[in-house]
Amino acid sequence: MSPPSKAIVYENHGSPDSVTRVVMLPPVEVRENDVCVKMIAAPINPSDINQIEGVYPVRPPVPAVGGIEGVGQVYTVGSMVKSLSLGDFVIPSPLSSGTWQTYVVKDESMWHKIDKRCPIEYAATITVNPLSALRMLEDFVSLKSGDSVVQNGATSMVGQCIIQLARLCGIRTINIIRDRVGTDVTKEKLKALGADIVVSESQLNEKNFKSHLGNLPEPVMGFNCIGGNVASLVVKTLREGGTMVTYGAMSKKPITVSTTSFIFKDLSLRGFWLHRWMHLEKVKECRKMIDYLIGLARDGKLKYETELVPFEDFATALDKAMGKRGNHPKQVLKF
Template sequence: MQMRPLVLRRASLIKRILTTHRHYSTRFGYAHSRCLVFSRFGQPEKVLKLHSYSIPPPYDDIINVRFIASPINPADINQIEGVYPEKPEFTLGLGTGDKSAVPGNEGLVEIVSCGSKVNPSIRPGQWAIMSGPNFGTWRTYAQAKESNLIMIPDKEGISPVQAATVSVNPSTAYRMLKDFAGLEPGEYFVQNAANSGVGRSAIQIGRLWGLKSINIVRDRPDIDKLKEELISLGGTEVITETEAKDKRHMAKITGGQPVKLALNCVGGESATNLARILGYNGHLVTYGAMSKLPFSVPASALIFKNIHCHGFWISAWSKENDAAKSQMIRDILGWIRDGEFKDIPYETTKWSEDTRLETLMEPVKRGISEYSGRKGIFMMEDD
């Protein structure tokens, strides 16, 4: 007769733990996670919902993590729309009525607690980033395995934004400059969309490796200000799309030295012009299509200059190069720590327990615009 009230009180306590609207997570407690979810592909403003669910304590090889910062990339938007090659896993594990997925491929987490079989070198308080795509980073808490994470052993001198954004834009630039054309110090590469996240990263990595860069941007009223900004990052030359079409102007820039590598993020006429700029045996690498237009390579460039055309996708590369990716991340974070690598333009949206769906959707809507100019980043507050 005395046990029934005790059982009821215990059940009531468990219910409060599971449903409380606090961020609470220890080895002995539950974490309350808030996340954006979608159960079907479509326009983000039509399919995204704000959802809450509870995460149990970790066990065996499970790691509980708290998200600190989660960027909003164009690929994330495309994935929600269903037009991106990488498709997320739709699951009932989030506690939603329909099978759902959490968007977001890039993010910085803090280790909260670990199961008994997790490598003892991984401890609460450490930082980590996602090792690959499709984890679902637009949320406040999650459970992961060691294979999902790349640990950041030393976070000294690195901001959350810098760590959260290291695995897509800087990494894409790093690989394209390193893996194609065999560039040596003093040699040229050319790129369009030079003021994009990848473009700014390529300028800075090129400078660190002793490369010369020709950086093409769209014609705009504030072009002088933008040119000055990109040159300050280490760009050798910054020119407009119109200037890039002038063969005499290009010859004057290079002094007749061949351009061996071109990085294309735009497509259309801009990409075709890159092929014309390349020298003999040059390599044209396409990693984006901001104009959403196809491009043609002149027959003369293929026949008489033996131009090589490639595509590059950092997600596919990452799946096959775990060790090389970890070393690359260490290199980039080292440059950041030494003050050799500057942040991309960004704007943050604070995500707390009280943040409403409408607030979270604002940067997502801005991210739909390919030319928004600043990367949106969710910054989670640990209430």
């Protein structure tokens, strides 16, 4: 049997700050092919919030434990388990629900052993955002060294990964951030990650917006995780025949694209969803990519901001993740 597990559970869909609560779940049986993992850390991603709200296409039956990614250490193994041993560091792969708890029991095949030298805040967050960034850079347009891409929401974790993964292939990035106090500091932070150009939304709304884009070639591809008018800022910088991939909707507004962009630039609008991609029986392929990303994070070649928060402070971390307390790095629960 597993030890009892302290978990963040929701019994109904709704605003996560009102429907989640901490409960002790009773021990569960560790069957012959099962592995019981003591969780070390797990992030609060926007999709976790949407899942609890009940507005995400994937809805685990309630009552459910929150979270879909994280890292833990093997605590006990069933009698038939061959590939994992006590103390191994593992992540759920493919992603699976219920990581916001102290002990998780799943079939051996659901766990992927990772390099222990990767810092836990990266190991806990390596799938949802970095893997999405990698896939989007590779799956839609055949990008070459010297090409440029444009993205909004550049401060997001996906955005930070796009900057660095693009840079590793010689691809230049134009990065749109929202206007806020401390814009200059944010610009410098993104440039330190390798961003070529960082512009605010208001700068791109100016008539002479091109003056802010330096000498980079017009972007062949764009990434949109905000929607609304901020999507149109990506579109207006794309070159003729360019493609914009939408993967998020942080503003909760529909995408606005001018008719003229379609007619005169012949643009393509595409969509990306990691969940759909992972379900194409790509577990093996996916684990190879995760190992690549884990290696980059271990070697300090992939960086992004996180804040490790004790599990007991879940309510505060949730408020921060929901944007109720201003701007904060990705909240990662530490169990």
